Structure formats: structure tokens, C-alpha cells
Amino acid sequence: MPISLSVIKNKLDDHIGQPILVTAQAGRRKVTERHGILRETYPAVFVVELDGESAKFERVSYSYTDILTQNIAVDFE
Structure with missing residues (x-):
């Protein structure tokens, strides 16, 4: 697990433009998975441009703190 927010940002900077899977806790016993492209930090x-027509939003943003506190998990495809 990364130790600081700057380490998380630096790791994400290395993957700009690459496909990403963000898994987030959406409530009690619910998990949301979103596929997209890491666009900006x-x-x-950081900003993820979502794939697919079924998405309600074109882009979503997440905080580096979400990764640090394990509210979301990020995987590069």
C-alpha cells in the first residue's frame, strides 16, 4: 500500500492515457466497477474518462485519499 499521497499521484502520472478499472464501495455490500481511461491528474x-454508452457520466474524478484509505481500488488493464 502506498505511504503518501505524493507517491500515489506519481504512480498515476506514469499511467496517463492507459485503460483503468476503478472499483469503489457504493454502499452496504455494493461494489461499483468503472472502466475507462486515466485522462488527467x-x-x-485524478480524472477517468468512462467507456461505454451505458455510463450516466462521461468523466468521473476521484481523490488520492480514496486510494490511501482503500475506499477505491485502481487496476490498470
Whole structure:
């Protein structure tokens, strides 16, 4: 597990433009998986452009803190 937010950001910076799978806790016993492309990283958040027509949103953003606290899991495809 990464130790700091800067380490997480640096690791994500290396994967900009690559396919990504974000698994998030959506509530009690519910897990949401979103496939997309890692588009941008900012000082506090990163942006994922979602794949598919079934998605309600075109892009979503997540905080590096979500990864650190294990609220989301990120896998590169």
C-alpha cells in the first residue's frame, strides 16, 4: 500500500492515457466497477474518462485519499 499521497499521484502520472478499472464501495455490500481511461491528474484528484454508452457520466474524478484509505481500488488493464 502506498505511504503518501505524493507517491500515489506519481504512480498515476506514469499511467496517463492507459485503460483503468476503478472499483469503489457504493454502499452496504455494493461494489461499483468503472472502466475507462486515466485522462488527467491534478494536485488533489485524478480524472477517468468512462467507456461505454451505458455510463450516466462521461468523466468521473476521484481523490488520492480514496486510494490511501482503500475506499477505491485502481487496476490498470
